[in-house]
Amino acid sequence: MTPTILIFVRRVGISCIVLLGVSMLIFAIARVIPGDPARIALGPSATAEQVAKLRAELRLDEPITTQYGHFLSELAQGDLGISLYTNRPVVVDIAQFLPATLELIFVAGAMMIVIGLPLGIASARWRGTWIDNAIRMIALLGVSAPSFVWAVILMLLFAYFLPLFPIAGRISDTFAIEQVTGFLFLDTLIAGNLAAFGNAAWHVILPAFALALSGIGQTARLTRANMVETYDKPYVEMARSYGVPDRRIANRYAFKPSLIPSLTIIGLDFAAMLGNAFLVEAVFAWPGLSRYGVSVILRKDLDAIVGTVLIISATFLIMNLIVDVLVTIINPRIRYSRTAS
């Protein structure tokens, strides 16, 4: 297993470099801001002195490299600064809003894999038939609309016209669940309240599905493409020549090698979801990072913008690391090659 660990360590190292790059990039973007953040924060009634004082506090007068240095040293201590919008540490704000977003994304991600992969496999196995055409159409529709469009359409259909699901929110008001982890699925279980758990699950389905639709389409399309390519490989012909049944070839012989390139894209789809969650949360009034993110961006709340983007990117990089590990486990060629690249 040593090579696997080595690869993992290497990937973690590269991810750290990339994350540092992200921090520089987003820091640079945040500092080219037109207008004075201190002035915006304090409002038009503030005196010039008050503004100057806040500017000094925010170190806005120092050169950008010095500012970045300070930012890094504070970051190392787990400090992302104070939000001018909520007047609380950015870390506290994010800790409050992030779990709801992550919960949404995890459910959507699960839907993407559980629905998207089988659709792709079926499409490839019966390629050229009506099953294939139908799946391709559905997948193409899935990727052809932004998630807010799906959110609106699903809401209209399944919350208003057919009131099967709740219109908004994370859980009905009747349940009072103590916040422990911030993840409702966990907190309801900790509280031992199965009814609340079910209610939370009922709330998450529609927004998660709206968020997952483009990922489902993408996954199905990609898996199909990879499977079709794999079907042309000599080892699939060999499996055929040995009379291995079609179903077994689809689910085993062709699927596992095809999964390797698919997984990488699934990782990228997670990234897209992190962004699209903003849209879905807005439609379903989901109390996640979205409202916070949009608010701080509109208010030019520097520390909060940098912190939010950094946390989202870190989440993305961690997900990609997980994907990399999965790929390494599936692909023996990486696991056993002594020169992993």
Place this chain on the structure above:
Amino acid sequence: MSPPLLEVHGASKVFRLEDREVPALLDVSFDVREGECLAIVGESGAGKTTVANLILGVYPPTDGTILMHGEPLPARRRREHRRAIQLVQQNPLSTLNPKRTVGASLRLALDVHRIGERRERPEIVATLLEEVGLPGDFARRYPAALSGGQRQRVAVARALACRSELVVLDEPTSSLDVLVQARVLRLLEELKPRRGLTYLFITHDLSVVRNFADRVAVFEKGRLLEIGVTEALFAEPEHPYTRRLISAVPVVSREEELVRDRLAEGGLNA
């Protein structure tokens, strides 16, 4: 005996991978004489391709020197060095750019080395194509419209376009059908004296070597085992590995079978 065109002195090549070193060629010395065809024979991992790449200057040797006309070839080659040594590759499918016409591929050689007046170059291209047995209007075609044998002919024309002196033939016919192979080899044989070419012929096919090469060098695992005039080497193969190679040659007649089996046992005169 003609003077050496190319000399390889104590050439070694070690490839550095991330966590280890792979020796591909170990202290190899030989020369290629003007106007001859030297065959380099061996199986995969023998170092044949490494030899070719060192001579072509794809990468520099780890150790040793390579001389052309008695002058050392620098690690970073200038255009002039490039011109004199050209390559005909093994895979006819990839040797020509699928998005460029045959004419454009040949024109590149003329343009880079400023051969002929700009206006004359289309004419030169047509002449080159005819020289390798293709109609001049093939210049307008894309490689997709050519057969494997025709592509290899274009590759030969490209080497001629550079007015090269040494042509490295890297298994030029191994992926062609036997009838096509015979014709391409014939073409190469005719061009050699007419264009004053020297060949370094890399192959694993001893039957072709026997009929095509003037001298043979046998490689195994990065070492040069045996080198000699073709007739002599095929009469008295010294090294046991050479004999093993010969014994593996598939033959098509009883007569050959007898000769092969005697060679495998030690030589015709043994």
Place this chain on the structure above:
Amino acid sequence: MRRAFAILASNPLSLLGLILIGIILICAIFADFIAPFPEHRGAVVDFANFNQAPKWPHLMGTDLVGRDLFSRVIYAYRISLILGVVVLGIAVPVGVTVGLIAGYFGRYTEFALMRVTDVFLSIPPLVLAMSIMGVLEPTLINGMLAVTAMWWPWYARLVYNMTRGEKEEGYVLAAELIGASRLHVMFREVLPNCFPSIVTKMTLDLGFIILIASSLSFLGLGVQPPTPDLGSMVADGAKYLPDSWWLTIFPSLAILIAVFGFNLIGDALRELFGADQ
């Protein structure tokens, strides 16, 4: 080219794509003649006809200040397409050049360039555009800037991967051995072989840029009123669901149809180029 067009037209799905995109392009280019109420693209108020369900002459109904939705959708298409063309016009050359250089030179150049690319790819696309848009003033120009910044790395990644593959092909070695310059090898030998994939991706991306731009304006970070924009139309309308459904449904469908059309053509191109090789 003519053959390619004939093949596209022979497949019902890609034909549908061609028709959809053809209609959208015509609408966008000749918006002034096609839109029944061209003046409604701006800040017009017509309280006599506000918030009306679709009926003649308002095919898609009217919005809360009485503007014709159909006219506004047509003008929104025009703006989205201009945005898409400008974004690709900048992002593709930049991305392609970075990818070619990284893929062809390898080693440290590759490491440096591809890590920079990774940095951009590590910020979820919408979030990157949002932060740029939020920090700058939300105008059309800045919108283009923001979307371009998130788009070029994808071309860099694509061309980088292709270049690494093409570099192993015999024709690259042949050109190098002839003594051709690196510029020649990169741009004249390798690049033409990447064209099919680049063109395919560009077609697909025209759809996705519409998608992203509408997402930005849905969040209030895009083109500002009164300029018509599909995303902000959906956002404004969503507050009046389910009663004034036309306010959201028609702009939503407009986005869906455009992206779907570009996807159909992109898929067809991919299949066409794939079959050629």
Place this chain on the structure above:
Amino acid sequence: MIVPTLDIRDLRLGFRTYEAYVEVLHGISLNIAPGERVALVGESGSGKSVTARIVLGLLQLLRSARISGSVVFEGRDLDRLSARERQRLRGTRMTMVFQDPTSSLNPVYRIGTQFHEVLRRTEPRINEHAARERAAQMLLEVSIDDPDRVFESYPFQLSGGMNQRVMIAMALANEPALLIADEPGTALDVTVQAQTLKLMRELVEHHHTSVLFISHNLGVVREFADRVYVIYKGRIVEQGPCASVFERPGHAYTRALMAAVPRITGGGLPDIGDEPRDFSQPLVVHESGGYA
């Protein structure tokens, strides 16, 4: 009367494309007796490989393929069998060895797992332990004496020659009546190819397996097969025992092929005319050969 293992009569194959109907095989007939090694030799594009794939029933799965004529395997007309019955024959009564052993094995499964899959074709309930034992026995037959290491390996960890032996062992593990070998070992080094072919020859002789051997290499065919069919552009142009076809090639095409092979005895490069003059002459049958 002995029933031939394989009897192909007037087999035609065409593909329907968007533009036209292209015929690839123009009615070929071929038979193989039990235990006989028969080669089908020809250049690329002559129709060798598609013939093999029709016998296996793989081409029948393509909707664009049009096949006519009869293929009788052990007395059963394959055309009358359902797709399912044809599938049941594959891997049990007939198996195949492919050109490039390394890419023909699945890259993400260990050899042991893949061998188990093969053995399951005749014995669906075979457990891992029993499968290992059977497989180890087969690997010993192809001179692999450390089967455990091989079972634990992935194909890319073994040499091409090793993979080729593994493929041969897999192909013979279920005691098929017919082994189809499609250019076996072409991707390997000459010495390795010679070794594995010798090994395969001994094995099929030992197991009394019929072989359809497909190759473009006349020399290899001569060393391996009893009888040879020469195929040119979808037509059989000559057939007979190897000895007589190689000694006295009767057909213009066969003669040209033979003349084009450079000889290890020397004599210079062959001189081949540019045009196939009379390659479409009628079939030449060598008297002593043929089996009906």
